[in-house]
Amino acid sequence: MKKNEQIVSYQGKKILIGVMIWLLVPTLIFNLGCKTTKEAVKPISTDDGIITFNFLQLNDVYEIAPLENGTVGGMARVATLRKRLTNENPNTLTVLAGDFLSPSLIGTIKQNGKRIKGAQMVEVMNATGIDLVTFGNHEFDIKEQELQDRINESKFTWLGTSVRRINTKTGKKSKFYQETDSTLNYVPDTWIWEISDEDGTSIKIGFFGATLDMNQVKYVEYLDVTNTCLEAVQSLSLQTDVVIGLTHLNVAEDLELAAKLPQVPLLMGGHDHHHIRESVGNTLVTKADANAKTAYVHTLTYNKNTRKTTVSSKLIDINDQLHSDEEVKSIVDKWKRIMDDNITKIVDQPYAEIYYTKVSLDARESVNRKEQTNIGRMINEAMMKVAKRDVDLSFFNSGSIRIDDQLKGPITPVDVFRILPFGGPLAEIDIKGDLLKKVLNESKNRVGQGAYLQRKKVFYSDQKETWMVNGAPLDPEKEYHAITTEFLLKGIDLKTLHLNDPGITKIYRPDPDDPTDLRNNVILTFIDYLIKLPSERD
Ligand SMILES: [Zn+2]
Incomplete structure (x- = not known):
């Protein structure tokens, strides 16, 4: 059983x-x-209401080729990074937050009788795949028609939120525009980017720009940044899901603006040449290093259900870890050949190391136009060394330093050309004390401008309330021997300093046919000085 x-x-x-x-x-x-x-x-996937997108942020890029012996920067490397990001997520937007048409050495070189003036940059930016830019102060360094040509050549979108163009012939004010054969396309105050992802989530992202009003030129009118931005954001908020700023302001102005725009999660900024990441409430302000030494990659996720945006930002080094995009590199190389052809007319070995500095040489405009700097002192020392007899003082206009960057490591003749792209001869002068006093006072009042002087053996003593020249108070009756630039004697920068003024009793000019007279070109003056300086390389 x-x-x-x-x-x-x-x-x-x-x-x-x-x-x-x-x-x-x-x-x-x-x-x-x-x-x-x-x-x-x-289909299997459905709209989850969540979408992820990228911004590749650059700002203040003047150099198309890598710097510091080819180790950092380079737009061809940026192009590779852009391609990589776009392959990972097609919803990638590449932006440049102002300052790219000037200054640059290539820009000052003539081609077919015309100065290049940023044409090299636009061609490279087009090939790199830049999508959106805002005006920086340096866009107005070039002439009205030159800027018009650059806008016409660009394939990217410009944001002109806080600037207007004044036609200097007619006086008519309008938005900036791009001219085609038949139409004028006005540069918008705001721009909307519409994107969707694989599961069908789609959103609109609105952009506004801002430009600081430091470069006062006849063809530009600056609107109030705060008001225009608030208006732009208000209007974009009604039409879009997310609003983003592309600004070219001082970091203090950016943070002030951020405080007024809590609904904006990100202000991608420029103008400050070193990387910055600060936040006010939920608004993040970022800036990458100038000349594409770094770039910011922002990955944003927007949730349509909660209407929340999250931002994750990474500062990426642009260096030899990124290979150079072939197409962009061939354009960069073409411009480099044009530059080298011009430089080798003046120096034999443009890329030889002539000096090595451990200390950053501060050639930023924001500093040089306001205070005495290490590079200003060095250039003045170089000028004093080439003078034919001892000088009481040396000075030049800070605006002749154009590189707007800090230099560290190896220095080559090309760097000197980049620091002082206009070059030009020096002149020794005998100047009466009373005129010298007027010149120094005018320069002191021109703080923040190119007419502010970088000087040596002369300073203002607050204690004695007088200028001290060569160790003694300035004597209006005395005649001083000074070295300066021929450019300054033209009276363009400082109205009080003009070669025809009776206060200038004698001008000693270099012999243009004497190649050993280094006063013929301040670039050669400074190269010679750096070669003779003990290198800081270990
Ligand atoms: Zn700027």
């Missing part, structure tokens, strides 16, 4: 399993059937 019981029991289990299988089979068939029907009606 026991055996039978066992058999029964065994059979019972068998039956039970069999019943279970029969119960399961139709269920499986039903489920499979259902799934097949569902697939036919709707």
